Amino acid sequence: xxxxxxxxxxxxxxxxxxxxxxxxxxxxxxxxxxxxxxxxxxxxxxxxxxxxxxxxxxxxxxxxxxxxxxxxxxxxxxxxxxxxxxxxxxxxxxxxxxxxxxxxxxxxxxxxxxxxx
Numbered sequence: 001x002x003x004x005x006x007x008x009x010x011x012x013x014x015x016x017x018x019x020x021x022x023x024x025x026x027x028x029x030x031x032x033x034x035x036x037x038x039x040x041x042x043x044x045x046x047x048x049x050x051x052x053x054x055x056x057x058x059x060x061x062x063x064x065x066x067x068x069x070x071x072x073x074x075x076x077x078x079x080x081x082x083x084x085x086x087x088x089x090x091x092x093x094x095x096x097x098x099x100x101x102x103x104x105x106x107x108x109x110x111x112x113x114x115x116x117x
Contacts, residue, residue: 010054010099011038013107017097021112023048026088032081035074039097040082045090049079051116054099057108063098064113072117 015025023041030037039050051071053063072094079092096116100108 014097034077
């Protein structure tokens with residue numbers, strides 16, 4: 001599958017943001033029959049399933065608005081699949097990382113939302 005260049009940049013910046021804030025990256029672009037998790041990270045004993053949404057800084061629509069009920073359902077099933085196969089124990093949560101880029105795909109800002117849904 002050919003990925004959107006903007007989305008790839010968003011995920012790169014999101015991983016950097018997570019690492020800079022002490023998260024351990026467990027997986028990126030984890031795919032199973034239920035769907036995909038952009039980033040799976042761990043902070044303390046909490047496993048975070050992070051949906052990355054990237055938009056141009058000039059947009060009027062928040063990236064979070066693109067996370068609909070179908071996406072949430074798929075991500076929840078993907079998380080269950082990941083946890084059952086890895087046997088990782090502890091808390092889990094679903095976060096959204098809103099990444100804003102300028103016209104040249106340079107980072108303009110990040111809004112990280114814990115427990116987004």
